[in-house]
Amino acid sequence: MSITIENVSKFFDNTQVLNNISLDINSGQMVALLGPSGSGKTTLLRIIAGLEQHNSGYLRFSGKDVSRMHARDRNVGFVFQHYALFRHMTVANNIAFGLKVLPRRSRPNIKIINYKVTCLLEMIQLEHLANRYPSQLSGGQKQRVALARALAIEPEILLLDEPFGALDAQVRKELRRWLRKLHEELKFTSVFVTHDQEEAMEVADKVVVMSNGNIEQIGTPQDVWYEPASRFVLEFMGEVNHLEGEILGSQLFIGPHHWQLKSTISYQGKVDLFLRPWEIEVSKQLSIRCPLLVQTINVSPRGHYWQFTVQPLDWPQNMLTVIISRELPKLPSLGTRFYLGCYNARLYVSNQAISNDNKKIDNLGTMYDLLSKELTK
Numbered sequence: 001m002s003i004t005i006e007n008v009s010k011f012f013d014n015t016q017v018l019n020n021i022s023l024d025i026n027s028g029q030m031v032a033l034l035g036p037s038g039s040g041k042t043t044l045l046r047i048i049a050g051l052e053q054h055n056s057g058y059l060r061f062s063g064k065d066v067s068r069m070h071a072r073d074r075n076v077g078f079v080f081q082h083y084a085l086f087r088h089m090t091v092a093n094n095i096a097f098g099l100k101v102l103p104r105r106s107r108p109n110i111k112i113i114n115y116k117v118t119c120l121l122e123m124i125q126l127e128h129l130a131n132r133y134p135s136q137l138s139g140g141q142k143q144r145v146a147l148a149r150a151l152a153i154e155p156e157i158l159l160l161d162e163p164f165g166a167l168d169a170q171v172r173k174e175l176r177r178w179l180r181k182l183h184e185e186l187k188f189t190s191v192f193v194t195h196d197q198e199e200a201m202e203v204a205d206k207v208v209v210m211s212n213g214n215i216e217q218i219g220t221p222q223d224v225w226y227e228p229a230s231r232f233v234l235e236f237m238g239e240v241n242h243l244e245g246e247i248l249g250s251q252l253f254i255g256p257h258h259w260q261l262k263s264t265i266s267y268q269g270k271v272d273l274f275l276r277p278w279e280i281e282v283s284k285q286l287s288i289r290c291p292l293l294v295q296t297i298n299v300s301p302r303g304h305y306w307q308f309t310v311q312p313l314d315w316p317q318n319m320l321t322v323i324i325s326r327e328l329p330k331l332p333s334l335g336t337r338f339y340l341g342c343y344n345a346r347l348y349v350s351n352q353a354i355s356n357d358n359k360k361i362d363n364l365g366t367m368y369d370l371l372s373k374e375l376t377k
């Protein structure tokens with residue numbers, strides 16, 4: 001079943017928490033709503049579920065307007081962060097609950113209910129715990145039971161609100177792989193809320209990045225990672241170094257260092273440069289590619305790579321994080337000086353310099369785009 005959200009807005013009292021949201025979710029797709037706390041993810045999910053009513057706009061399931069349809073008639077399964085299992089019921093009875101409370105005309109007979117529960121217990125690999133109570137389960141087991149309970153009614157849409165948020169890192173990883181596999185087998189449409197970038201990248205077909213009640217970007221995990229649509233998405237999607245620079249005439253300045261631009265660009269003034277730790281070039285020699293002198297102040301081994309914290313020496317900036325493959329023959333120790341290049345840095349008009357006029361040219365491209373060819377080859 002597909003979901004169409006068209007110009008949906010939501011107010012709580014006089015505060016607008018969703019601002020004209022439009023989003024298409026194809027049948028069988030798994031979509032992550034990703035964003036910081038308070039960005040409106042849960043509110044949007046609850047509107048899809050029918051637990052919250054939007055103030056304007058349309059909500060359609062496979063083309064049919066469901067805006068006024070009661071939650072129980074939407075055929076939607078819901079999984080919350082905090083299990084919400086019935087404490088006084090066994091695992092098997094928790095899973096059977098949704099089927100037992102169906103209206104008489106659509107309720108399966110008890111044999112079929114028991115058969116379905118057995119199949120679901122098998123699917124979540126907890127057959128041996130059918131007669132336990134929730135208090136006798138681990139967090140990961142409880143969450144699997146919650147999923148089985150949501151799936152028992154064979155929903156066409158499954159909504160998950162931070163389903164693994166309360167679990168430790170290892171169990172989270174296992175469960176999200178398991179969810180992805182389950183999704184591939186059963187092919188329901190699902191929307192899940194998370195503020196964990198890695199979780200969204202690993203599980204979703206499509207990622208919707210939200211901030212402040214707005215959608216910042218809709219795209220595949222690759223899109224939002226490699227082609228961030230805004231400075232917000234770039235900063236939100238993983239670690240990034242922030243440098244300050246300035247465009248004066250046809251030169252880009254970082255501290256006392258300057259580069260010749262291909263041509264004079266229309267924007268003049270302060271710029272913010274963003275650079276992922278693994279996009280920094282390093283060299284022991286001063287060169288045109290690596291002109292920025294730094295000193296190592298921390299080295300930390302991270303599996304197949306090394307992570308350095310470095311202090312810029314003759315160019316006034318904050319400390320930077322640099323990631324270098326461990327295959328490099330010789331590694332700098334603490335205090336070692338070396339040179340950096342930052343050609344992959346993305347440039348934006350500095351926040352301090354944004355006026356309505358500059359907002360139109362907020363994103364200036366990468367240094368590679370702006371510099372003359374002979375400097376970057």
Ligand SMILES: Nc1ncnc2c1ncn2[C@@H]1O[C@H](COP(=O)(O)OP(=O)(O)OP(=O)(O)O)[C@@H](O)[C@H]1O
Nearest residue numbers: 012017035036037038039040041042043044193195
């Ligand atoms: N019932 C409510 N009454 C008033 N304001 C609310 C209500 N529910 C949510 N809000 C507000 O709406 C905004 C969006 O909340 P929402 O829970 O959708 O965000 P979120 O992105 O899911 O955040 P989190 O990741 O912290 O759960 C917040 O500012 C929140 O305070």
